[in-house]
Amino acid sequence: MNDIYILGIETSCDETSAAVVRNGREILSHIISSQVRTHQKYGGVVPEIASREHSLHFEPVVQTALKEAKLGFDELDGIAVTYGPGLVGSLLVGVAGAKAMAYAARVPLLGINHLEGHVYANFLEAKLKFPLLALLVSGGHTNLILFQGHGDFKVLGRTRDDAAGEALDKVARALGLGYPGGPQIQQAAAGGNPRAFEFPRAMLEPQSLDFSFSGMKSAVLNTLNSARMKGVTLEISELAASFQQAVVDVLVRKTLMALAQMPVKTVVLAGGVAANALLRQTLKEELDKREVRLVYPKPLLCTDNGAMIAAAGYYRYLRQDFAPWTLNAVPGLSLA
Amino acid sequence: MKYLTLDTTTKVTALALAEDGHLVAEGFLHTSKTHSERLIPMLDQLVHAAAWELTDLELIGVVRGPGSFTGIRIGIATAQGLAQVLEIPLIGILSLEALAWAGYGRAAEVIPILDARKNEWYTARYRWRADKAQPECLTEPRAANPMAWLNELKGLGGPFLFAGDAAGKAQSLIQEILGVKASVLPEYESLPRGAYAAQAVWHKWQEQGKGEKIEPFYIRLSEAEVNLRKKERLGGDRKDDQV
Ligand SMILES: [Zn+2]
Numbered sequence: 001m002n003d004i005y006i007l008g009i010e011t012s013c014d015e016t017s018a019a020v021v022r023n024g025r026e027i028l029s030h031i032i033s034s035q036v037r038t039h040q041k042y043g044g045v046v047p048e049i050a051s052r053e054h055s056l057h058f059e060p061v062v063q064t065a066l067k068e069a070k071l072g073f074d075e076l077d078g079i080a081v082t083y084g085p086g087l088v089g090s091l092l093v094g095v096a097g098a099k100a101m102a103y104a105a106r107v108p109l110l111g112i113n114h115l116e117g118h119v120y121a122n123f124l125e126a127k128l129k130f131p132l133l134a135l136l137v138s139g140g141h142t143n144l145i146l147f148q149g150h151g152d153f154k155v156l157g158r159t160r161d162d163a164a165g166e167a168l169d170k171v172a173r174a175l176g177l178g179y180p181g182g183p184q185i186q187q188a189a190a191g192g193n194p195r196a197f198e199f200p201r202a203m204l205e206p207q208s209l210d211f212s213f214s215g216m217k218s219a220v221l222n223t224l225n226s227a228r229m230k231g232v233t234l235e236i237s238e239l240a241a242s243f244q245q246a247v248v249d250v251l252v253r254k255t256l257m258a259l260a261q262m263p264v265k266t267v268v269l270a271g272g273v274a275a276n277a278l279l280r281q282t283l284k285e286e287l288d289k290r291e292v293r294l295v296y297p298k299p300l301l302c303t304d305n306g307a308m309i310a311a312a313g314y315y316r317y318l319r320q321d322f323a324p325w326t327l328n329a330v331p332g333l334s335l336a
Numbered sequence: 337m338k339y340l341t342l343d344t345t346t347k348v349t350a351l352a353l354a355e356d357g358h359l360v361a362e363g364f365l366h367t368s369k370t371h372s373e374r375l376i377p378m379l380d381q382l383v384h385a386a387a388w389e390l391t392d393l394e395l396i397g398v399v400r401g402p403g404s405f406t407g408i409r410i411g412i413a414t415a416q417g418l419a420q421v422l423e424i425p426l427i428g429i430l431s432l433e434a435l436a437w438a439g440y441g442r443a444a445e446v447i448p449i450l451d452a453r454k455n456e457w458y459t460a461r462y463r464w465r466a467d468k469a470q471p472e473c474l475t476e477p478r479a480a481n482p483m484a485w486l487n488e489l490k491g492l493g494g495p496f497l498f499a500g501d502a503a504g505k506a507q508s509l510i511q512e513i514l515g516v517k518a519s520v521l522p523e524y525e526s527l528p529r530g531a532y533a534a535q536a537v538w539h540k541w542q543e544q545g546k547g548e549k550i551e552p553f554y555i556r557l558s559e560a561e562v563n564l565r566k567k568e569r570l571g572g573d574r575k576d577d578q579v
Contacts, residue, residue, distance in 0.1 A: 041564065042560055042564065046558065046560040048405065048558035048559065048560065049558050049560055049561065051405065051406070051409060052405075052409075052552070052554075052558065054409075055408075055409045055412060055413065055551075055552055056551065056552075058413060058416070059416045059420065062420065063420065073420070073421045088406075089405070089406050089409070092372055092406060092409065092410055092413075093409050093410075093413050094413075095372060096371075096372060096375070096409070096410040096413035096414045096417070097413035097414070097416060097417040098417070099375075099376050099414070099417070100376065100413065100414040100415070100416070100417025100418045100421075101417040101418075101420060101421050103376050103379075103380070103390075103418070104390060104417065104418045104421035104422055105421045325376040325377050325380065326373045326374075326376075326377060327372075328370060328372045328373050329372060
């Protein structure tokens with residue numbers, strides 16, 4: 001079979017990224033232009049500013065990705081782009097640009113769900129066998145997803161309030177740790193006693209695979225407030241460590257609950273929070289006991305990136321599941 | 337030289353195929369669908385109808401603002417995507433400048449007004465001079481309060497010819513303040529058209545002789561930036577008070 005080259009484009013939030021991937025596995029080039037610094041002074045991603053940044057960086061990012069892959073547009077087999085979920089203005093920059101490129105280059109356009117893309121980051125790391133259970137944890141999402149084949153997925157559980165990453169961001173801000181919260185909390189938690197504070201772990205109804213992080217987040221904020229009123233100073237490292245432990249406990253417990261319900265032998269982690277060391281380690285220990293394999297992407301592939309979109313695009317290309325030229329951004333796009 | 341122009345800065349998707357300044361095919365859609373949905377299918381139809389190949393194109397002109405922020409970015413990303421693959425140059429023009437061509441050769445000053453929301457217009461003043469085949473910009477593009485802008489014009493003499501997507505609705509206000517000094521183009525001439533952009537792009541290309549890097553022209557900062565600047569200014573004032 002001929003080699004298949006897919007250009008992947010991702011602009012759904014605050015990273016402008018493009019990558020060329022061969023056969024869904026091999027990353028030939030990978031450019032990520034992050035706006036994190038731009039948004040830091042606002043304490044979070046500002047949609048209009050994100051869109052403006054994408055507009056400035058989109059063209060050079062794509063150009064560099066092709067140059068580093070030493071490929072011309074005429075050598076591509078398809079162009080994959082995130083069309084949702086995400087910020088509509090940001091998504092539209094990538095979607096408009098990708099459509100124009102695919103149309104002019106006469107190659108298929110592949111519309112990719114951002115969440116699906118995160119999970120496919122794992123296919124860049126390892127050879128995987130279905131069925132797979134994916135734990136997708138990011139600033140915008142917390143999902144347990146069952147993958148029975150390429151393009152065949154079912155969401156088993158989702159967050160009912162804050163996403164795990166969102167809760168981490170909010171607590172980090174309250175602790176004065178800055179944005180993005182995940183890495184900041186992880187750093188602050190180092191050396192802190194994770195049992196210093198007992199924050200509630202919401203498990204919801206007995207059989208539910210859904211998540212809830214807002215109660216846990218509020219408990220941290222209340223602890224902070226009442227200490228402040230009493231004039232007591234709390235150890236940031238202990239608060240961070242205890243909160244991180246509570247988040248990880250819930251994520252791990254729900255994953256194990258899902259596993260108990262189905263004959264799955266591989267779990268994959270995806271999304272920004274998948275880079276969290278405690279989550280990886282705890283889940284690994286538990287899965288080892290059950291002889292279930294854990295796969296997770298390297299930290300760079302846990303963030304929003306074009307390579308995962310190209311990887312997802314490759315499998316869509318094989319299925320000839322091409323997007324029409326009318327493809328639009330769908331900010332609230334869900335997984336089936 | 338064959339070229340394409342794209343204008344998605346208002347609710348109209350306006351395309352043109354032209355050759356050496358002569359219009360060959362024009363696309364105009366003012367429907368409820370989005371630019372994102374309409375743009376490539378429309379381009380494809382236009383190229384086919386003109387019996388051109390996309391690879392015949394040697395230049396792309398894009399309207400880079402002012403107008404809808406999202407529309408501006410869709411137009412630019414599309415133009416850049418096409419130009420990157422076809423390896424052809426880009427030319428950027430302003431929406432207001434393109435609209436000045438709606439008043440080609442008139443003695444009146446042309447005043448394009450585009451709906452900028454928040455009770456403002458994007459606007460500027462243009463003049464056609466007998467010795468020049470293109471409009472001359474008299475005041476820099478800006479976002480202006482309609483009443484303040486019309487009163488400013490009142491003090492300038494005129495006559496004025498209004499064009500743009502805000503012109504229809506503003507007709508009675510314009511007449512009320514400027515009276516016989518003002519006239520308003522009918523909607524079919526007043527909305528952005530591929531024909532206008534095709535003229536503006538061709539003139540700029542002849543002047544420049546080369547392509548350029550395209551950046552959006554928003555006029556306005558984002559709201560978050562405005563608020564941050566306000567906050568910084570307040571912080572600064574407080575410091576000054578303490579001194
Ligand atoms: Zn993401």
